[in-house]
Amino acid sequence: LPLPIQCDSPLRGLQLQLCYDTKLIDIGAPKLTDRTKNMSLDFQKSEGSIDVLLFNFDKDFIAAGSGPVITVPVVIKSQSFESSMIKIENVILAGVNCQPVAATGIEDISVSINDLSMDYSLAQNYPNPFNAETEIQYYIPITAKVNLTIYNLLGEEIITLVDQKLQAGSHRVHWDGRDKKGFNLPTGIYLYRIQSENYTKTRKLALMK
Structure with a gap:
């Protein structure tokens, strides 16, 4: 879902x-748009909220x-979802000289069933790269058997994180960078793959030790 903001002057952050x-509902990692593609993005997620910061000192x-x-x-x-609201709060806009800028045209976002994908999805892990632990979120539209496994770039299985029947909805699993024997893996790029019914999706993640 897009988050629009209207301002009468340029913003540094x-x-x-x-x-x-x-x-x-659950909200995943925010992404920049064409309007903000040259900005830096940082965010902090907690239960029921996500704090977002955009900035550029150049x-x-x-x-x-x-x-x-x-x-x-x-x-x-x-x-039983039909609709919900995402409230936009604590908005602070900074102009090119870091002066406060008035925010206009900011409204809470109405989320309806027609706005959202009802298909399978596998989100990018967060944080990425990671050191101690990372979280992988995924969504299944029906109750189904799910397998989520980590592989190395040679296609060799490292560890299976999920292998069970799950209810429809959003799910998440954490990985601590260890293999199935409990040994720490070296720094590198790894793959994580979800398989369920007729859906298969693979993404890359980066482990840094």
Whole structure:
């Protein structure tokens, strides 16, 4: 889902908080848009909210006007979901000289069933790269058997994180960078693959020791 913000002057940075009902939906890692592609993005996720920070200390700014500054992936957690709201709070806008800028045209986001994908999905792990532990989120639209396994770049199995029948909805699993024997793996690029029904998806992750 896109998050639009309107401003009358260029911005060096912005900060905001997205709040949502964790019983109904979950929000994944935000991504930059064409309007903010030259900005740096940082975020901190906690139960029911995510704090987002965009900034650039060089010559690039967010142009004045309107349009989305980030997009956020949203997945459904309740099978009875019809609609929900994502509240936008604690908005701070900083101009090119770091002066406060008034925010206009910011409204809470209404999320309806028609806005969201009801298909399988596998999110990028976070954090990535990681050292101690990383989280992998995925969504299944129906109750089904799910297998989620880590591989090296040679296609050799490292460890299976999930291998069971799960209810429809959003799920998450953590990996601590160890193989199935409990040994720490070296720094490198690894693959994680989800398989369920007729769906298969593979992504890369980076482990740094």
